[in-house]
Amino acid sequence: PARPLRRSDAFTVTVRHHGNGKAPRSGLTGWRFGSDGGFACAAQASRADTFFPCNDHPSDKATWTFHLSAPEGYVAAANGELLRRTRRADGSTVWHFALRERMATELVGIAVVRGTYLYGSSHRGLPLRHIVPRGQEDRYRPVVDRTADHLAWLEAKFGRYPFSVYGCHIYDGYSDALENQTLSLFSTDWFTPDAAGRPRYETTMVHELVHQWYGDSVTPADWQQAWLNEGPAVHYAALYGEERGWSVLDDKMRAAYAGLDKIRAQDGPPGRPRELGGTNIYDGGALVLYALRLRIGDKRFDHVMRLWPERFKDRNVTSEDFIRHAVRVTGDRSLHGFLRDWLFGAVNPPMPGRPDWRADT
Structure with missing residues (x-):
């Protein structure tokens, strides 16, 4: 600029670009x-x-x-x-x-x-x-x-x-x-x-x-937090299907639990994915929420999930924000360790109320 910009100065940048979107390139395009x-x-x-x-x-x-x-x-x-x-x-x-x-x-x-x-x-x-x-x-x-x-x-x-x-x-x-x-x-x-x-x-x-x-209004601070987008989307889509008799949420989560240990080892746990688009973020993220629901009960879980987009509307968030939010809403400090084990652990913790669930070996 002709004059240096000072901190907090408002300014406009105009960039002119021409292209047809079909030129050869390396990597993926939008x-x-x-x-x-x-x-x-x-x-x-x-x-x-x-x-x-x-x-x-x-x-x-x-x-x-x-x-x-x-x-x-x-x-x-x-x-x-x-x-x-x-x-x-x-x-x-x-x-x-x-x-x-x-x-x-x-x-x-x-x-x-x-x-x-x-x-x-x-x-x-x-x-x-x-x-x-x-x-x-x-x-x-x-x-x-x-x-x-x-x-x-x-x-x-x-x-x-x-x-x-x-x-x-x-x-x-x-x-x-x-x-x-x-x-x-x-x-x-x-x-x-x-x-x-x-x-x-x-x-x-x-x-x-x-x-x-979950993702657009309340947006992850970085892509390591992507389970905060995909976990709720998978969970509530499955719940919608269950209410209409098309599927059973418990069956979907049991299958996800069985396979998640291998996926944690290969792609990282839900809260620390090594790349985007993996089952660890989608079904793994939903499994974290499913475990939380079983741990705290339907009523408190619904309260946690409803207040999240209300309190964090238009903000960027992290897994730690969600953990603190769950503790604050429920008053249950034990959820600190519970959610960290599910989000960052190398293996699945035991599923509350489902002692017969096992991981594939």
């Missing part, structure tokens, strides 16, 4: 390209800096505005609320979005696709907007309409949804599911009923919606 000629971004965990300059770390959250130019025949999507659209002489449209709540870079969810917006609201009036493939509105409207019930089910457990809008983006350019803040991204491959005709894909929708509280 771009996903669909059959419609469009794209969606999936930046988790550290791919946001493959398409814009940023401090790509979950501890650095910020508010955002997006201005996306979409050719004629395409729609744009982004985190947050649509403010306005500006038509250009060439037939393209600039879509302007704002996310007023802070967000980590790994949760950016921008897209330009041949899609259709479907609108609705939650049972308490939260605006819902979804993007589905154009021409497939009748197929996906019943799917996205389930979101209102999912929100009601989770708000009864965690309190009010932490943002001003929510929705699902269903796209064939992506092969998984991702909790982009306020606009979860799903592959079209998810939404097929099981052999009995049951919509068990709803557990995936619930999983990503849980993340809006």
Whole structure:
């Protein structure tokens, strides 16, 4: 800068960059390209800096505005609320979005696709907007309409949804599911009923919606804390499936317990993973919560989990924060050692109330 910046000075940086997202590169990219000629971004965990300059770390959250130019025949999507659209002489449209709540870079969810917006609201009036493939509105409207019930089910457990809008983006350019803040991204491959005709894909929708509280609003301070995102998402998605008779949570946790010792040795314990995406973070993280529920009882467990996103809303957190929170809410100081053993130990501790559970050898 022409003049040195002093501490606490406000300033703006403008960076101009040109690229098509398809140039040869080493490593993974945050771009996903669909059959419609469009794209969606999936930046988790550290791919946001493959398409814009940023401090790509979950501890650095910020508010955002997006201005996306979409050719004629395409729609744009982004985190947050649509403010306005500006038509250009060439037939393209600039879509302007704002996310007023802070967000980590790994949760950016921008897209330009041949899609259709479907609108609705939650049972308490939260605006819902979804993007589905154009021409497939009748197929996906019943799917996205389930979101209102999912929100009601989770708000009864965690309190009010932490943002001003929510929705699902269903796209064939992506092969998984991702909790982009306020606009979860799903592959079209998810939404097929099981052999009995049951919509068990709803557990995936619930999983990503849980993340809006656990991971998006309350965000890990670094990726060593990722179980704080994935453990609750796996736990409550499984609980949702159990309440609908699709699965049994106890069976899922018993299977996870049997295999977790090997996974701890290979990939690290839930609280100290050696890399991201492992079963130790997902099912292992859920197993930590399951053990805690058995140790302290349903009522106190529900209180711990409900107060967590309330007390730490919009903050970055660590495993130690969760341990202190559980002790504070329950008044049980023995949970210090109990949770540390489950999170950081080389082997599974005994499962409370399940003396017959054994680890595979």
